[in-house]
Amino acid sequence: MTEVAATRRSRITPEREAELYGAVLDLLREVGYDALTMDAVAARTRSSKATLYRQWGGKAELVAKAVRHNKQPGGLGLEEIDTGSLKGDLHTLTMRSDDCEMEQNSALMRGLAMAIHGNPELLQAFRDHLIEPEMAQFRKVLQRAIDRGEVRADNPAIEFVMHMMIGGFAARTLIDEKPPTQDFLISYIDAVVLPALGVTAG
Amino acid sequence: MTEVAATRRSRITPEREAELYGAVLDLLREVGYDALTMDAVAARTRSSKATLYRQWGGKAELVAKAVRHNKQPGGLGLEEIDTGSLKGDLHTLTMRSDDCEMEQNSALMRGLAMAIHGNPELLQAFRDHLIEPEMAQFRKVLQRAIDRGEVRADNPAIEFVMHMMIGGFAARTLIDEKPPTQDFLISYIDAVVLPALGVTAG
Numbered sequence: 001m002t003e004v005a006a007t008r009r010s011r012i013t014p015e016r017e018a019e020l021y022g023a024v025l026d027l028l029r030e031v032g033y034d035a036l037t038m039d040a041v042a043a044r045t046r047s048s049k050a051t052l053y054r055q056w057g058g059k060a061e062l063v064a065k066a067v068r069h070n071k072q073p074g075g076l077g078l079e080e081i082d083t084g085s086l087k088g089d090l091h092t093l094t095m096r097s098d099d100c101e102m103e104q105n106s107a108l109m110r111g112l113a114m115a116i117h118g119n120p121e122l123l124q125a126f127r128d129h130l131i132e133p134e135m136a137q138f139r140k141v142l143q144r145a146i147d148r149g150e151v152r153a154d155n156p157a158i159e160f161v162m163h164m165m166i167g168g169f170a171a172r173t174l175i176d177e178k179p180p181t182q183d184f185l186i187s188y189i190d191a192v193v194l195p196a197l198g199v200t201a202g
Numbered sequence: 203m204t205e206v207a208a209t210r211r212s213r214i215t216p217e218r219e220a221e222l223y224g225a226v227l228d229l230l231r232e233v234g235y236d237a238l239t240m241d242a243v244a245a246r247t248r249s250s251k252a253t254l255y256r257q258w259g260g261k262a263e264l265v266a267k268a269v270r271h272n273k274q275p276g277g278l279g280l281e282e283i284d285t286g287s288l289k290g291d292l293h294t295l296t297m298r299s300d301d302c303e304m305e306q307n308s309a310l311m312r313g314l315a316m317a318i319h320g321n322p323e324l325l326q327a328f329r330d331h332l333i334e335p336e337m338a339q340f341r342k343v344l345q346r347a348i349d350r351g352e353v354r355a356d357n358p359a360i361e362f363v364m365h366m367m368i369g370g371f372a373a374r375t376l377i378d379e380k381p382p383t384q385d386f387l388i389s390y391i392d393a394v395v396l397p398a399l400g401v402t403a404g
Contacts, residue, residue, distance in 0.1 A: 034236030167369015
């Protein structure tokens with residue numbers, strides 16, 4: 001089975017595959033998972049539905065692969081962020097995604113929020129490729145803040161840092177009807193995240 | 203037109219209407235807005251599709267009405283919450299919804315997250331009936347904390363209280379794959395919300 005799949009997979013080039021995944025993610029942001037049809041993917045990418053089904057098996061698999069393929073531009077070279085303060089590190093992390101990327105990620109999260117429930121493969125792809133890389137970044141930055149003595153190791157807010165961040169990100173759209181922006185997140189970090197972690201402004 | 207609509211509306215009893223809206227909200231939680239069809243509503247409520255269309259015009263209007271009709275059990279009698287401390291008030295607010303209600307609201311938020319974008323009527327119903335009542339409660343409780351001198355009026359976290367709360371609520375599902383519970387929210391309030399507002403534990 002795997003060999004057959006590999007043979008089939010080899011029929012399209014990596015460039016074409018990337019293009020196709022990009023189109024799937026665009027559609028996800030525009031209409032969400034439920035309204036995304038194989039017909040729409042075929043039309044947008046000028047493929048035949050038969051090819052899509054042969055190559056990916058179905059919508060859930062195609063979307064999960066597209067999410068997995070999605071490289072966060074800020075995901076590489078994280079080790080370089082080390083400004084010497086938690087505030088500096090968090091600001092720098094935030095500034096790595098421009099407002100356009102943030103709006104795209106916000107739309108992607110919205111498009112997938114309902115679908116990942118009841119779809120374990122999609123949930124896993126979502127967690128592995130959208131949530132976990134972000135969490136890994138924040139854990140490193142926090143660990144350095146603890147090592148420096150800036151944050152107490154037993155501060156109870158530590159385990160909620162991702163809830164604060166992802167929550168602020170998601171709630172911005174729900175409450176303010178605005179996409180999250182760098183300005184919003186910087187203000188939110190300074191007003192909420194740092195004080196909760198016991199780091200005083202300055 | 204309005205008179206005709208009123209005549210038509212009167213064909214079903216308030217009890218039947220409430221039952222129908224309840225079924226629409228259940229379906230929204232189960233499958234989300236896009237996958238919710240008038241066929242499914244008709245089947246679940248043993249109505250005819252013709253009746254549904256005659257009465258509500260279409261899916262968007264029906265769902266918006268169902269959301270508007272949805273009474274938050276905690277929405278009444280808010281004035282009674284006044285424990286004398288912000289911590290006490292926030293805990294009491296949280297305890298008003300049991301874990302089952304929280305899971306239902308979380309599912310409803312998820313089911314609507316994608317749909318409210320690009321659907322102004324639905325967005326307005328969502329804001330008026332799910333977000334704004336919560337915000338009004340938190341504003342009152344916060345104002346009393348400011349009046350008592352517990353929170354400084356110029357604390358920059360004040361404007362983000364709903365982002366913290368709704369965010370924590372929404373992120374719980376995304377990050378932990380668990381529904382928000384009273385225990386989770388109480389821990390989150392103590393570790394994040396109160397410290398960000400400059401209220402020390404105790």
